[in-house]
Amino acid sequence: xxxxxxxxxxxxxxxxxxxxxxxxxxxxxxxxxxxxxxxxxxxxxxxxxxxxxxxxxxxxxxxxxxxxxxxxxxxxxxxxxxxxxxxxxxxxxxxxxxxxxxxxxxxxxxxxxxxxxxxxx
Numbered sequence: 879x880x881x882x883x884x885x886x887x888x889x890x891x892x893x894x895x896x897x898x899x900x901x902x903x904x905x906x907x908x909x910x911x912x913x914x915x916x917x918x919x920x921x922x923x924x925x926x927x928x929x930x931x932x933x934x935x936x937x938x939x940x941x942x943x944x945x946x947x948x949x950x951x952x953x954x955x956x957x958x959x960x961x962x963x964x965x966x967x968x969x970x971x972x973x974x975x976x977x978x979x980x981x982x983x984x985x986x987x988x989x990x991x992x993x994x995x996x997x998x999x
Contacts, residue, residue, distance in 0.1 A: 890938055891936075891938060893938075894936050894937075894938035894981075894983040895912060895913065895922055895923060895936045897983055897987070897989055898922075898923060898934065898936045898981035898983065898989065898991075899912060899923055899925075901981065901989055901991060902923070902925050902932075902934070902981070902991070905927075905991070906927055907925040907926065907927045907932065908925060908926045908927070909923065909924070909925050910924045910925060910926055910931075911923070911924040911964075912924075914960075914964060916959075916960040916963045916964060917963065918956055918959035918960040918963055919956040919957065919959070919960045920960065921933055921934075921935075921957060921960050921961060921964065922934055922935050922936040923936060923981070924961075924964065926971075926974065929973070929974055929975055930974060930975050930976075930977050931961075931965060931971055931974040931975065931976050931977070932977050932978075932979050932993075933957065933958075933960075933961040933964075933976060933977070933978050933979065934979045934980065934981055935949060935953070935957055935978070935979075935980050935981075935995070936980075936981045936982075936983065937949055937980065937981075937982050937983070938982075938983040938984070938985075939982075939983075939984060939985075940984065940985045941984050941985075942982050942984045942988055942990055944984075945982035945983060945984055945990075946980075946982055949980055949995065949996075954978075954996055957978070958978070961976055961978070962976070977993065977994055978994065978995055978996050978997070979991065979992060979993050979994065979995055980992045980995035980996075
């Protein structure tokens with residue numbers, strides 16, 4: 879991928895994450911962090927609603943089907959490790975249940991939020 883293509887993909891990814899954050903806010907979630915980096919990797923969105931700490935992976939592709947297919951199992955354990963690290967570093971979040979969600983964004987502003995998209999260990 880050349881530098882221009884990488885920059886365009888980065889811009890579209892940020893836009894998708896912002897759309898996902900607004901969708902979640904409209905659903906009553908409080909966004910705690912975006913693009914949070916840990917030693918284990920980056921978490922796209924971290925949100926809280928009730929007693930749930932939602933760890934959200936955002937995938938943007940031309941279609942919703944392609945976005946869903948882009949969530950690879952190879953990345954899930956990295957996201958899980960990053961989530962547990964994040965929670966352990968914040969005592970005020972220790973009692974919350976972690977849930978792994980996904981928000982899929984397709985070109986044309988189609989957005990789908992899937993709660994409990996996968997289970998951590």
